[in-house]
Amino acid sequence: MQAVAGVVVLASLYVLLGVGYVLVYRASRVLNLAQGDLMMVGGYALFATVTTVSASPFIAVPLALAVGAAVGVLVYALLMRPMAGHPVFAAVLVTVSLGILLRVAVVLVYTDQTRYPLPAMDLSNPPVRLPGGAAVSALDVVTVASAAALLGGLFAFLRLSRLGIRMRAAAERPLLAAQRGIDFHALFALSWALASFAGALAGVLYASNVRLDPSLGILGLKAFAVALVGGLDSLGGLVAGALIVATVEVLTIRHVNPLLSDVSPFLCLLLMLLVRPWGLWGTREELERV
Amino acid sequence: MAYGSGYFKTTYEADMALVDTRLRRLALATLIVGLAVLPRVASPFVLELVTQTALAAVGALALNMLTGLAGQISLGHAGFLCAGAFTVGILTESVKAPPLVTLPAAAVVGGLLGLVVGVPSLRLKGLYLALGTLAMHFVVLYVASEYQARWGFNTGVSVPAPTVAGVRFRSGVQWYYVLVAFAMLTTFLSVNLGRSRVGRAWMAIHDREIAAASLGIAVARYKLLAFVASSVLTALAGALWAYYRSFVSVEAFSFVVTIEFIAMIVIGGMGSTLGALLGAGFVTLLPYGIDAVVGALAPGGAAPYWLFPLKFGAFGLLMALFLVFEPLGLVGIWRRARTWVVLWPLRYAPLRTVR
Numbered sequence: 001m002q003a004v005a006g007v008v009v010l011a012s013l014y015v016l017l018g019v020g021y022v023l024v025y026r027a028s029r030v031l032n033l034a035q036g037d038l039m040m041v042g043g044y045a046l047f048a049t050v051t052t053v054s055a056s057p058f059i060a061v062p063l064a065l066a067v068g069a070a071v072g073v074l075v076y077a078l079l080m081r082p083m084a085g086h087p088v089f090a091a092v093l094v095t096v097s098l099g100i101l102l103r104v105a106v107v108l109v110y111t112d113q114t115r116y117p118l119p120a121m122d123l124s125n126p127p128v129r130l131p132g133g134a135a136v137s138a139l140d141v142v143t144v145a146s147a148a149a150l151l152g153g154l155f156a157f158l159r160l161s162r163l164g165i166r167m168r169a170a171a172e173r174p175l176l177a178a179q180r181g182i183d184f185h186a187l188f189a190l191s192w193a194l195a196s197f198a199g200a201l202a203g204v205l206y207a208s209n210v211r212l213d214p215s216l217g218i219l220g221l222k223a224f225a226v227a228l229v230g231g232l233d234s235l236g237g238l239v240a241g242a243l244i245v246a247t248v249e250v251l252t253i254r255h256v257n258p259l260l261s262d263v264s265p266f267l268c269l270l271l272m273l274l275v276r277p278w279g280l281w282g283t284r285e286e287l288e289r290v
Numbered sequence: 291m292a293y294g295s296g297y298f299k300t301t302y303e304a305d306m307a308l309v310d311t312r313l314r315r316l317a318l319a320t321l322i323v324g325l326a327v328l329p330r331v332a333s334p335f336v337l338e339l340v341t342q343t344a345l346a347a348v349g350a351l352a353l354n355m356l357t358g359l360a361g362q363i364s365l366g367h368a369g370f371l372c373a374g375a376f377t378v379g380i381l382t383e384s385v386k387a388p389p390l391v392t393l394p395a396a397a398v399v400g401g402l403l404g405l406v407v408g409v410p411s412l413r414l415k416g417l418y419l420a421l422g423t424l425a426m427h428f429v430v431l432y433v434a435s436e437y438q439a440r441w442g443f444n445t446g447v448s449v450p451a452p453t454v455a456g457v458r459f460r461s462g463v464q465w466y467y468v469l470v471a472f473a474m475l476t477t478f479l480s481v482n483l484g485r486s487r488v489g490r491a492w493m494a495i496h497d498r499e500i501a502a503a504s505l506g507i508a509v510a511r512y513k514l515l516a517f518v519a520s521s522v523l524t525a526l527a528g529a530l531w532a533y534y535r536s537f538v539s540v541e542a543f544s545f546v547v548t549i550e551f552i553a554m555i556v557i558g559g560m561g562s563t564l565g566a567l568l569g570a571g572f573v574t575l576l577p578y579g580i581d582a583v584v585g586a587l588a589p590g591g592a593a594p595y596w597l598f599p600l601k602f603g604a605f606g607l608l609m610a611l612f613l614v615f616e617p618l619g620l621v622g623i624w625r626r627a628r629t630w631v632v633l634w635p636l637r638y639a640p641l642r643t644v645r
Contacts, residue, residue: 031421094613107599259436266429270429273410
């Protein structure tokens with residue numbers, strides 16, 4: 001039972017991170033290698049609001065998430081929009097340098113010391129007993145709940161709201177969408193904001209639950225294995241991808257070798273690339289076949 | 291000024307010549323003589339910098355062959371370096387193998403790894419290929435760290451100074467000559483690739499695969515060849531790195547190293563030999579340049595904690611600036627400046643930029 005709980009918690013974290021990859025990929029066909037660093041920035045935004053604005057989590061957390069979303073808009077406006085028309089690889093490299101810049105900015109302001117924002121908010125993280133004998137921390141439960149809420153909210157937004165439908169249209173065929181009067185730059189900026197918001201949410205939860213230091217970005221690299229296994233352009237596939245990758249990772253930690261567990265997402269990724277490169281639910285046409 | 295026009299050649303010999311004008315021959319001779327006598331005049335620190343640049347140049351040229359010429363994206367460059375370095379480390383540690391055994395072994399390991407990574411490139415393109423190479427990087431690093439953990443080299447494997455034909459390579463000057471010669475050979479290879487069937491096939495594949503195939507280029511074979519050639523060179527660079535540093539450890543081959551090499555070819559100018567060399571020099575010397583500036587502004591005192599992030603950030607910022615504003619890199623700037631000087635006071639650009 002403990003293992004199952006561990007898988008679900010890890011998968012939720014991966015879903016929160018993977019949402020960012022999928023949204024950005026759908027909007028601009030770019031793999032955002034800075035997603036993990038956006039998560040880290042979200043965590044530090046929480047630390048910043050807690051220490052400077054208010055220690056109340058009801059003020060600090062929404063403020064940190066708003067900062068996260070704003071960073072996403074800025075990134076689109078300053079870095080990704082000028083890259084329109086350049087080769088995709090160049091845009092990916094820009095996200096790499098964005099990741100470097102974010103990490104450096106954080107180290108310059110907060111040094112690379114490990115921080116714990118949770119005590120600063122006067123909150124504790126009590127263990128929760130689940131039926132079946134497994135124990136998780138309270139914030140683990142919050143992580144699972146917010147991953148579910150985020151996915152549910154995104155589904156409703158993309159399927160039902162006018163703006164969401166426009167967003168899907170712009171992602172599918174920007175030229176056609178623009179012809180019909182859709183301002184796709186605004187929508188792409190919104191995609192980046194949502195992606196960065198999801199990353200910040202993951203960062204806030206992880207920083208409160210575990211720890212906060214500038215090297216959190218590595219988690220993001222693991223999460224793109226999740227996005228690829230599920231299909232880079234499929235939000236629904238994320239859940240399956242996250243569960244598969246998290247299961248493999250937890251099983252290797254418990255039964256094989258903790259060192260190997262760090263690479264197990266990448267082994268899943270390699271296997272997926274060999275067998276079904278477009279992922280479980282990805283669009284096959286997305287992959288330019290040779 | 292004697293300056294090759296680039297499109298007025300009267301013989302095939304002139305068209306194929308590596309250095310075609312007197313000015314260029316003179317410049318090349320000066321460079322070679324300069325590099326040969328440098329150890330007599332320069333301080334050990336300067337020599338060390340040139341040596342590091344030479345080693346970085348080999349890696350950058352190898353990556354440039356794969357990404358710049360053949361157009362295959364690789365995010366696994368540090369993995370190849372790591373494979374070469376650990377081949378040397380493991381062979382010297384376990385069987386005391388001499389360099390004449392370990393270097394070819396490193397090349398073979400690199401080649402096999404390149405083949406393994408290259409095979410998916412036959413099916414995958416662009417981002418997906420990049421992801422595959424990145425995954426390979428983590429797998430290679432895992433194998434290396436597993437070796438370190440299993441055999442009790444927690445911090446790393448030390449490699450004794452190699453002995454070839456009775457000469458023990460340990461001093462900085464010796465390594466300067468070895469690595470500069472290696473870099474020059476690689477440069478020569480890289481320049482020649484642009485004039486030979488292989489390099490031109492790679493460029494054709496880069497531009498448009500279907501067109502290349504219809505011209506009779508065996509796309510699959512040349513793609514694999516690009517991966518193998520690049521990874522053999524990179525693994526060799528890694529092997530020499532291991533001997534030069536006399537120490538191998540997984541920590542030295544993180545993803546940041548891959549980014550550094552990509553930054554070299556991006557800042558230098560994708561697809562150009564000169565660009566890879568300029569980029570290697572730029573990225574290697576940048577941190578020392580920042581050190582010097584900071585030292586001049588705030589003399590004395592210990593290095594402040596923000597110095598390291600500052601260096602890292604400067605390099606990230608420069609890479610972003612080059613990608614956004616100057617995709618042709620340093621070599622693009624150089625070409626524009628040269629054209630401007632040659633044509634002055636006229637302003638018309640030549641019909642075709644020359645090499």
